[in-house]
Amino acid sequence: MKISHLFTKTTKDAPSDEVAKNAQLLIRAGFIYKEMAGVYTYLPLGKKVLDNIVNIIREEMNAVGGNEISMTALQNPEVWQTSGRWNDDVMDVWFKTQLADGKELGLAPTHEEPLTKLMKNFIHSYKDLPVYPYQFQIKFRNELRSKSGLMRGREFWMKDLYSFSRTQEEHDAFYEKISEAYVRVFDRLGLGENTYKTFASGGSFAKFSHEFQTVSSVGEDTIYIHKEKRIAINLEVYTDDVLAELGISKNELEEAKAVEVGNIFTLGTRFSDPLDLNFTNEEGATVPVIMGSYGIGPSRLMGLIAEHFADEKGLVWPENVAPAKVYLVRIGNEDAIKAADDLYEQFTNAGIEVLYDDREERPGTKFADAELLGIPYRVTVSDRLLADGKFELTPRVSGETELLTPTDLLAKLI
RNA sequence: CGGGGUGUGGCGCAGUUGAUAGCGCGCUCGGUUUGGGACCGAGAGGUCGAAGGUUUGAGCCCUUUCACCCCGACCA
Numbered sequence: 199m200k201i202s203h204l205f206t207k208t209t210k211d212a213p214s215d216e217v218a219k220n221a222q223l224l225i226r227a228g229f230i231y232k233e234m235a236g237v238y239t240y241l242p243l244g245k246k247v248l249d250n251i252v253n254i255i256r257e258e259m260n261a262v263g264g265n266e267i268s269m270t271a272l273q274n275p276e277v278w279q280t281s282g283r284w285n286d287d288v289m290d291v292w293f294k295t296q297l298a299d300g301k302e303l304g305l306a307p308t309h310e311e312p313l314t315k316l317m318k319n320f321i322h323s324y325k326d327l328p329v330y331p332y333q334f335q336i337k338f339r340n341e342l343r344s345k346s347g348l349m350r351g352r353e354f355w356m357k358d359l360y361s362f363s364r365t366q367e368e369h370d371a372f373y374e375k376i377s378e379a380y381v382r383v384f385d386r387l388g389l390g391e392n393t394y395k396t397f398a399s400g401g402s403f404a405k406f407s408h409e410f411q412t413v414s415s416v417g418e419d420t421i422y423i424h425k426e427k428r429i430a431i432n433l434e435v436y437t438d439d440v441l442a443e444l445g446i447s448k449n450e451l452e453e454a455k456a457v458e459v460g461n462i463f464t465l466g467t468r469f470s471d472p473l474d475l476n477f478t479n480e481e482g483a484t485v486p487v488i489m490g491s492y493g494i495g496p497s498r499l500m501g502l503i504a505e506h507f508a509d510e511k512g513l514v515w516p517e518n519v520a521p522a523k524v525y526l527v528r529i530g531n532e533d534a535i536k537a538a539d540d541l542y543e544q545f546t547n548a549g550i551e552v553l554y555d556d557r558e559e560r561p562g563t564k565f566a567d568a569e570l571l572g573i574p575y576r577v578t579v580s581d582r583l584l585a586d587g588k589f590e591l592t593p594r595v596s597g598e599t600e601l602l603t604p605t606d607l608l609a610k611l612i
Numbered sequence: 613c614g615g616g617g618u619g620u621g622g623c624g625c626a627g628u629u630g631a632u633a634g635c636g637c638g639c640u641c642g643g644u645u646u647g648g649g650a651c652c653g654a655g656a657g658g659u660c661g662a663a664g665g666u667u668u669g670a671g672c673c674c675u676u677u678c679a680c681c682c683c684g685a686c687c688a
Contacts, residue, residue: 210637211624215680235680342613342686356688458688495688529647562648580647
């Protein structure tokens with residue numbers, strides 16, 4: 199994309215109504231726009247980052263047999279009343295609204311109920327199982343207090359996958375499989391090092407659920423990390439009994455603040471029982487489907503990545519999620535314009551995403567924007583360099599500039 | 613929802629004992645610049661969050677209200 203086609207602009211000043219670093223940087227760099235507290239619009243570059251995160255998750259979900267769908271945000275209360283979760287005392291984050299005739303509707307905070315009901319149309323026999331529908335959806339949660347920019351919004355993107363299995367054994371095997379998929383997701387997002395599979399409270403059908411917690415100073419959760427085993431224990435289940443059960447002693451653990459970036463949860467028959475999602479097994483008996491739910495928050499991840507990978511100059515996107523791989527800075531007139539245009543075309547033809555700064559701005563402005571936007575590689579084309587037949591390559595992470603011939607440059611980036 | 617704080621051009625801010633608003637960034641025009649957010653000159657842009665009140669007079673005082681931020685409680 200050419201910067202001249204990009205309608206967003208960068209600013210030097212951070213908005214005064216944001217304190218969270220992720221929100222300040224993302225707004226300054228023009229990735230997001232704040233509509234109201236906890237509600238953000240994704241602008242072109244932000245949309246690109248979000249899509250990149252979503253695509254990584256999508257690939258990994260498909261790899262474990264996921265079927266992508268897209269459910270409705272508007273919810274009929276009936277199915278929620280059946281499960282008991284329409285009641286505000288049970289689920290206190292509902293946004294409720296109504297039809298013109300006064301009938302109540304809800305905006306989905308999660309999708310267990312409607313999906314369970316939907317699956318009744320397709321699950322009848324053991325031959326129909328197991329299945330793993332999932333979606334990327336905006337969830338609505340009426341949080342008492344939204345905070346920390348994209349980290350806790352009232353409207354946020356979520357990947358929610360649900361497993362429908364025949365037996366507990368089948369469920370457990372998938373639970374393990376998707377747990378491994380989550381590890382791959384966080385690795386690919388650049389968060390693997392700092393992300394721990396964490397024991398958390400499990401509800402009525404399992405002793406534990408598991409959260410994926412990324413260590414961060416802005417975290418809201420407290421976890422106890424076992425570095426060698428690459429696991430952690432959430433404060434909420436940090437008891438002597440649990441430690442004994444896991445065979446871990448307190449002195450092996452380190453306390454840390456962390457952000458919950460994903461969770462996996464055994465639901466058992468919590469929803470299949472009340473909603474009558476049953477199937478006929480090989481013996482001809484009617485039995486309830488065993489379910490699980492598996493969430494990842496792409497928008498929260500975007501906020502966390504922005505927060506985590508940043509320096510005094512701005513954002514520093516990992517290559518896999520960056521809105522472009524290369525920020526092409528053009529300095530100079532005819533020769534530079536021609537050379538930069540050519541380079542832009544070569545990158546584009548090779549499938550490399552480039553933000554081409556074709557504006558009539560001074561070099562300092564372009565460099566500052568390249569850094570604020572956090573594009574992994576800056577390539578500079580200038581009259582001065584062209585005289586020597588060289589281009590300049592500056593990785594965002596190191597900031598160290600290297601002079602390369604066109605051939606070497608392309609070989610390095612393509 | 614409890615506590616604290618903040619609302620003034622698009623953004624960041626100043627505004628004294630009450631006298632009808634100013635600075636920086638950005639924007640427009642002209643000129644000079646051109647490898648680290650340039651400089652000079654000339655401009656445009658504000659019913660001071662909203663409503664009510666006190667006063668000869670309110671950005672400033674009082675009341676109500678809305679929004680936003682932070683801490684806490686609660687939560688992907």
